[in-house]
Amino acid sequence: MKTFNEALTRLEWYVGKYVDFDGVYGQQCMDLAVDYVYWLSGIRMWGNARDAFNNDFKGQFTVHQNTPSFQQQRGDIAVFTRGRFDNQYGHIGLVYTDGDLNGCMILEQNWDGLANSPAKLRWDDCTGISHFIRPNYEEPTVKSVTSVFKAKKPTSLSTITPAFNRAQNRGRSLTAYVKGSIDSKGAEVRKRQGNRWRGFNWDRKAGYDLNPGDIVYIFEVHDGWGRIYTGKTSGPGSNDWIWLGRMNVIKVYK
Structure with a gap:
């Protein structure tokens, strides 16, 4: 195994x-x-x-x-x-x-x-x-990851539980819906392809990853993916997306 x-x-x-x-x-x-x-x-x-x-x-x-x-x-x-x-x-x-x-x-x-x-x-x-x-993997990776989390000092993220539904689709906005921080696993950035009639996919890689702790703003949500913008809370955004399961929510704007 x-x-x-x-x-x-x-x-x-x-x-x-x-x-x-x-x-x-x-x-x-x-x-x-x-x-x-x-x-x-x-x-x-x-x-x-x-x-x-x-x-x-x-x-x-x-x-x-x-x-x-x-x-x-x-x-x-x-x-x-x-x-x-x-x-x-x-x-x-x-x-x-x-x-x-x-x-x-x-x-x-x-x-x-x-x-x-x-x-x-x-x-x-x-x-x-x-x-x-x-x-049943060869090594107990889940336990080792848990021990790392316990060793960390508590941060403000551990007490913040704002309401943000990652599964709810939300259309493209010029202002951010939510601010988040990439979790300890990091996040692979992907490009969205397709259209609303034929369906979308996120098969194409953007060519870069986000590191644990990187701050992102989400401008659109679709099928559990979020369109990211890493500079400001407003603007045109980009066609770069992350899986929202890799993001810890910091602040919900709307």
């Missing part, structure tokens, strides 16, 4: 890649998940997407039912068998960001059923997901 950090690097690598693990039927959703599990553990999953959680993972993965209180984690495998996916195939994807109880960003193939596109990111409200498959 690989480490948590190795898994995160693999997730980044998948974005924009065409994954056809078995070489038949094009880029199916299951191809991406099978490749990921095989790369992590050497285990080759069988079956359709809806069968994934019935595999024998030999103690290297833990299967969790998706309940209203369950918090998904980046690197989990999301198995869709509810709603439109309650059929013989189901759907499957990889959890790209932790998100929150309202949803998360999913990395997936074949969302449109054409099996001819690369792995893409899409915001999902998690209502169609019945199970999450979580790798």
Whole structure:
């Protein structure tokens, strides 16, 4: 089994890649998940997407039912068998960001059923997901991260809990909706592509990252992503976006 950090690097690598693990039927959703599990553990999953959680993972993965209180984690495998996916195939994807109880960003193939596109990111409200498959990583990275947080001195951020709904879409504004600080994991900046008729995606990287503690202002919110401006509280903004799960809220303006 690989480490948590190795898994995160693999997730980044998948974005924009065409994954056809078995070489038949094009880029199916299951191809991406099978490749990921095989790369992590050497285990080759069988079956359709809806069968994934019935595999024998030999103690290297833990299967969790998706309940209203369950918090998904980046690197989990999301198995869709509810709603439109309650059929013989189901759907499957990889959890790209932790998100929150309202949803998360999913990395997936074949969302449109054409099996001819690369792995893409899409915001999902998690209502169609019945199970999450979580790798039992080689090292307890979550515990080590927790110890780092405990060692830090309390800051003003730890006591600020302003109301700001990251899941609520808000149109482009000339003044900031919110001021925030990038969390300890840093944030990769991406470009938005597409339009409101065909849909948007954030597959293209902007070519730079924001560091922990960097201050950002958010001028637009769409599907859990925020358009950033790093200089002032007003202005035209830019086409640079971050996943809002990487931002600690400092001040809500409106």
